[in-house]
Amino acid sequence: MDIPYTVTARPDTGLYNAKVGIWLFLASEVMLFGGLFSSYIFLRVGADYPWPVHELNVTLGFINTLVLIGSSVTVLLAWASLKLRRIGAYKLYMLITVLCAATFMVNKTFEYKAKFEHYSVTLTDGTILTGHLPHGYSLEFGDVKTLNLTVAGKTSAVDADPVKYVLPYVKGDVPKFRTEAGEEITLDAASFAKLKAEAHAKAVEKAKAEQLKEVPNWSVKLTAAAPLTFSVPPSKLLAKPAPGATMIAFRDGTSVEGRMINDKMTLEVDGVDLRATPDKEKSLAWNEHYLGSAWKKAFIEQRDHAIAEFNEKYGDGKGGTTRDPNKSATHQKHQFFMHLHSAKPESHGADGAHKAEAHAPAGHGEAHASHHPEVQLERKDVQFFSNFTPKLNSYYAIYFTLTGLHGMHVVAGALVLAYFLVCNGRMLREDPERLANRVEVGGLFWHFVDLVWIFLFPLLYLL
Amino acid sequence: MADSPQEIQKAVRKILWIGAILIVFTVITVALSYVELPSHSWNLIVGMIVATFKAALVALVFMHLNHEAKLIYKILAFTTVFALAIFLLIYFTSLDPLEFARF
Amino acid sequence: MSAAAHTHDHTHDHAHDHHEPGFIGKYVFSTDHKVIGIQYAISGLLFLLFGFFLMLLMRWSIAYPGQPIPGFDIVSRLPVIGGIFNEMIGRWAPGGVVNGELYNMLGAMHGTIMVFLGIVPLGFAGFVNFVMPLQIGTIDMAFPRLNMWSYWLFFISGVGMLASFFLGTGSVQTGWTMYSPLASTTAVAVTNIWMHGHTWWLLSMVFNISASLLGSVNVITTVINLRAKGMSWMRMPFFCWAMFIVAFLLLLAFPPLEVAALLQFSDRVFGSSFFLPTGLMEGGQHLDISGGGSPLLYQHLFWFLAHPEVYVLILPAFAILAEVIPANTRRPLWGYKAMVYGGLTLGFLSFLVWAHHMYLTGMGTMMSTYFQITTVLISVPSVILLTGLMISLYGGSIRFTPQMLFASAFLPMFGIGGLTGLPLAFTFIDLALHDTYYVIGHFHYVVAPGSIFAFFAGVYHWYPKATGRKMNDLLGKLHFWPSLVGMNLVFAPMFIQGMGGFHRRWYDGGKYFEQTSSASNWFTELTSGFFGLFGMEVPNNLLGLNVLMTFGAIILMLGQVPFILNFFLSIKGGEKVTSDNPWNCTTLEWATPTPPPHGNFTFDIVAVRGPYEYSVPGMNQDYFPQWESEPGKAAEPSAVPSAPAAAAHH
């Protein structure tokens, strides 16, 4: 008993089963990416910040486009070779296709990695500084004498687990702790489990004694033998502490009291974006202990140069311009978005230092550290910061979602093609026509992946 | 479907040609994006036209949609309508004259 | 198998076709469409039962807020079940009292489980897998192994959903619609976001959606390419047509929901702001987000799926009734063609009406007007389908088997559900009724005494084909009558409460909203008078109706006991069928041996006539099966032209 039309086409529809199946699947993929592209449009139309243009690494994107087009061609050649029973050529082309997919993904990895290491900080006046964090970013919080744990009465979303969520951030050696009962312990998984069980038992007892409906939460105090200092990234805390906070809470609900020693953020600035700053010349960025007046001068030079150039290009001869400078996104960027290429401002000539070219930080390492001014941002001046991840803004959110999903399709497609190449040896010998159908169907999926990229590349990298 | 060896040979030549055209148009896309048209919307429109052209080549030639069974066209026609619906209707809700939709 | 199938060469690499698979291969990881269909159906029924149980807890809390659930102590002390119950639900209900938190979990999971894990798997996946390949006369689905994968993906999604109850956070709490920004921001600051009920919900949905997509690819391909010889499009039973349309709805509408789920996942786990506007505050504090997104986007993506989804819930019901009603009235289906085209129109339009769920979002008047128009338009094909079934009754000699009872109750019940939808289509009325119990009443009338009744009818109808035995008639009637009464007692008062302004998500049933709940009318008076007869004090106002509804739910619950007994006892103890076609039907599934073996048909099947030739004048039997050239004689494959030319078009 065989399912009909797995190899030959059904006469009245002219299709074999897998062909119908893959086209239906592609139809649903069209709707998947349709939904995503329509989210893209919606977010772009509603964006309340200048939509980034040419901000990603165009070269990498361009190479990846070529790679995908090439692989689309080779997968077809593989199919044609198989049809002609040129087995060697078939295998070679399939291999190239899979290697292209691998190249694509490697490039993507580089691109993503560069983004993860690059930061953007919005100051309270709307000024945006971009750059790298040479030492990462951790709050330093000291003078801590006790850990206040909360053991939840019933399982809950936040339950004490200091071994996993607090101790890793202690600076230096972890001292011994004294429990409320006066016992001296080394805090580790085993001793904490014991503490937790005791606390829970007490809570249950209390619930019984007072006829409570619910087992209450139980707080446990652990006193450190020596004062503790923490060095903890804000993302590992339950909530971002206010500037100068005297208490912080870790993700497991454990809170500690003490003193904020240092919550300054050291940023190697490689860009200043003043488009959202109301008064560009009074931006916080020009504070002497930040970028200072020398950079401000450089900025004013760049801005005036951009304006002059704009007037020259679009002047109508009567003192006005044929284009509205406020509506030209490029002009706004040329005026107000400055890239910093050196530790100290050079005096700019007229030779295109204003160019807001795509400045991918790929490959920035320690060696380049001195190529940018380093500033110490105070927490009270920082409104929002993030590395270049979905959190940064809706552009990066949709960028990562679209390219991430597309990347998953690339991987899936490559796996399927590799499977045909590696695991279908027997079918190749015994029923090459059926394998050719499979390759054709796999190829259709592969072309679709290429087709999506054809739209993604301009929408995300270029326009 | 190209099934005889000669037809397949011919198809291969066509595939290589189309591949080359796609590469050329990729270069054109990148170059055009650096040209300042009267407004950025124009860049977007031109860029999308080129991209649609490239996508059409892929769909018609690489995916053989230039000669496919009628049923596939029917399925894709409906898909296109619904995809357009989700594009346009969602977009329109953000363009209402009363401007309520914009949060 | 048709002659055309013989023309292709028989090389293949399915070793398993040649030897009998073991128990696991046959009943667990089976690729046989019938087994998979039954797996889906039973899972669906179990999930429906579980979702029903969640609903009972909610109804208790609504009628008697602050009072312990009866039997809570007993259940929580049971050996194994008690432990599971406590971990799942008990620990959220101190002293057996449902609190707001638990109520929200119950509500969200009730909706999700009923829609995505109950009705769709049972009504669509279960019935389509079991019946459709038989009805079009083929041996299996087009991609049997993919079919098995779909089931297991669905299974994983079900397990993920259920497991989320056991997490430290409990399950998701933000309604089955998961509206952002609430759903994007609640309880994000937790120890481990990956072990959060909401995260599990979203990931389970991704599995569920993938399963539906693969399943619908399979169904459509099968209908397109595997129809038996002579089975042209217009000879296809309406069942297959409706399921074909449903498969398209799933295929094209589900992906945007997948997008919505992924974006919300990104919002919660990666901190993005797809659905979060700039400057969003919570508890007086600015959230640590970039903003720039839009809550409206979520609703668009969600309802782009969820409106077509309501037709995914109802079309299988029409599909089943189009088989059950002609078989029990011994009359052809009235207006077969009109119903087919009506179904196609319905499917098409269902993609263009979604924002009638969003009138109150401030979407803007122009778009509201557009969506009002399409919504009113779509009720036309809905009415065509209902009318077709209704007129099919006319002049029939009706056999009131249990399936027919359910089928005939469906018609008025769906009618009420559909008609109460119409007012909602207009913005000015929806302004008052949106998010009230009226809406809940509207869609429950369509889905509960609508779809679910139809599915019961389907179970009674095809049970003999699957097992070789009929289900018991008396138990069937004992199932039907309490169900009908219970359903109406639960859902009818909702309209009254809704028009009185009851919000749909009050966990205390409106107790703290005296202004609203103190209204009374003749219905509340009747209710309190009725309970007064039994010495129960039920207030003569809208709150009193809560008690009535809860009693309705209990009657409904009792009504399911005969069904469960019937379902299991009849496997061994039901009346044995004496023929392969016990109901004297006309469609191809009744041409198979009972139960159908692997490969289904024992002779080369051809369809030589339309699907509903009942009571053909001049014949001495009142049905003329599709596969017979003359009564009692199977048609020869040569009886139809080799390539069914008419098949390509409709």
Ligand code: HEM
């Ligand atoms: C016959 C024509 C129908 C019309 C004109 C209609 C109209 C509507 C409208 C306007 C709403 C939104 C009410 C609001 O939220 O304020 C609604 C809600 C709903 N309808 Fe219908 N409907 C129809 C049929 C159906 C059918 C056949 C089903 C399901 C099988 C259904 C299921 C639902 C559901 C589930 C909701 C509420 C979803 C939610 O908010 O949770 N409707 N209907």
Ligand SMILES: [Cu+2]
């Ligand atoms: Cu709707």
